[in-house]
Amino acid sequence: MSLVSGEQFDGSLRISSAGPRDYFALLKPRVMSLVVLTALAGMMIEPVKVHPLMGFISLLAIAVGAGASGALNMWYDADIDGVMSRTSTRPIPSGRILPGEALGFGLVLSVFSVVTLGLVSNWLAAGLLAFTIFFYAVIYTMWLKRWTPQNIVIGGAAGALPPVVACAAVTGSVSLASLVLFAIIFIWTPPHFWALAIAKAHEYGRAGVPMMPNAKGEKRTRLEMLIYTVLLAPLGVVPALLGHASIAYGVIAAASGLFMLRLAIKVWRAEDAQAADRDCKKLFGYSILYLFLLFGVIVIENTIVTLLRAVG
Amino acid sequence: MAEQNQDGIKLTPEQEKSRRARNIALGLCIAGLCILFFTVTIVRLGGAVLQRPM
Numbered sequence: 455m456s457l458v459s460g461e462q463f464d465g466s467l468r469i470s471s472a473g474p475r476d477y478f479a480l481l482k483p484r485v486m487s488l489v490v491l492t493a494l495a496g497m498m499i500e501p502v503k504v505h506p507l508m509g510f511i512s513l514l515a516i517a518v519g520a521g522a523s524g525a526l527n528m529w530y531d532a533d534i535d536g537v538m539s540r541t542s543t544r545p546i547p548s549g550r551i552l553p554g555e556a557l558g559f560g561l562v563l564s565v566f567s568v569v570t571l572g573l574v575s576n577w578l579a580a581g582l583l584a585f586t587i588f589f590y591a592v593i594y595t596m597w598l599k600r601w602t603p604q605n606i607v608i609g610g611a612a613g614a615l616p617p618v619v620a621c622a623a624v625t626g627s628v629s630l631a632s633l634v635l636f637a638i639i640f641i642w643t644p645p646h647f648w649a650l651a652i653a654k655a656h657e658y659g660r661a662g663v664p665m666m667p668n669a670k671g672e673k674r675t676r677l678e679m680l681i682y683t684v685l686l687a688p689l690g691v692v693p694a695l696l697g698h699a700s701i702a703y704g705v706i707a708a709a710s711g712l713f714m715l716r717l718a719i720k721v722w723r724a725e726d727a728q729a730a731d732r733d734c735k736k737l738f739g740y741s742i743l744y745l746f747l748l749f750g751v752i753v754i755e756n757t758i759v760t761l762l763r764a765v766g
Numbered sequence: 767m768a769e770q771n772q773d774g775i776k777l778t779p780e781q782e783k784s785r786r787a788r789n790i791a792l793g794l795c796i797a798g799l800c801i802l803f804f805t806v807t808i809v810r811l812g813g814a815v816l817q818r819p820m
Contacts, residue, residue: 469775469777469781470781470784470785470788471780471781471784472784472788473784473787473788474787474788474790474791477788477791505809507805507806507809508806508809511802511806570802573806574806
């Protein structure tokens with residue numbers, strides 16, 4: 455069970471010593487940076503004219519909404535975070551922020567981000583953002599994470615939704631291009647996350663979280679990582695095939711996808727645990743670069759096109 | 767931990783410092799929100815704000 459239900463009032467007064475930095479850490483800033491990039495790509499992939507200020511505020515609302523779901527996740531998962539080395543320094547397990555403070559912070563930001571997006575863009579985008587927050591905080595964090603080894607596969611939908619939300623914010627509808635971006639992030643999540651989970655399998659086991667490596671075994675996880683990467687490599691090229699990105703994007707996506715596939719094959723074929731661990735760390739680091747590259751190229755080439763149109 | 771006496775709760779220097787930092791951050795956020803909603807209103811209304819019947 456989470457810390458939340460085990461929290462007891464002992465009669466003593468606890469005054470918060472948390473600073474703004476601690477609250478910022480609750481938003482999972484590194485995840486937020488990826489959300490900003492993928493949402494920006496979702497916003498730019500359809501050729502629609504958006505007022506820059508409205509686009510910026512929509513993006514800000516999506517980023518804050520993602521941060522809010524991160525805060526709610528940290529509130530509920532404080533017990534798990536406390537026993538894992540990677541997360542034990544987070545604001546709640548380290549005692550810098552009280553669980554109730556994190557809950558209030560997450561809820562307030564959730565409401566603010568959804569209402570702001572609704573007022574600035576449209577209520578379809580706001581509804582999708584509310585669904586994203588709900589899916590991550592309730593479906594993934596409270597239910598899937600502690601129940602099934604498929605937790606991050608299904609839960610990955612929450613992380614994949616920002617381009618769809620952003621596209622809806624500027625077009626008022628959900629386009630095929632934004633769904634392709636959703637699919638890329640969705641299929642990318644398992645090999646990315648399991649690469650980390652293999653390295654931290656014993657910690658997840660100790661925390662009682664049924665991640666694929668400690669629930670089904672490392673070998674099965676490595677095979678599934680390979681299968682997802684085999685699907686991901688061609689999927690990454692689809693935006694170019696559909697005409698939503700340039701040939702240059704297609705070439706970069708194909709080359710970087712093949713390199714990721716090569717790393718996944720190395721992970722799958724690793725002969726001992728030490729080699730698998732080393733290759734998984736490489737794959738984990740590269741997978742982040744891969745996603746940044748794909749979405750970064752979409753953002754850069756669309757920015758260049760917009761600037762050229764403005765000049766010409 | 768804060769001390770509790772007859773004069774009420776006395777914060778430690780560290781708690782006072784972090785409370786001040788939190789208040790400044792909250793103030794900046796509220797000011798930012800005011801500017802944000804004001805500019806959104808202006809952009810939404812556009813030039814039409816001056817053309818309405820008096």
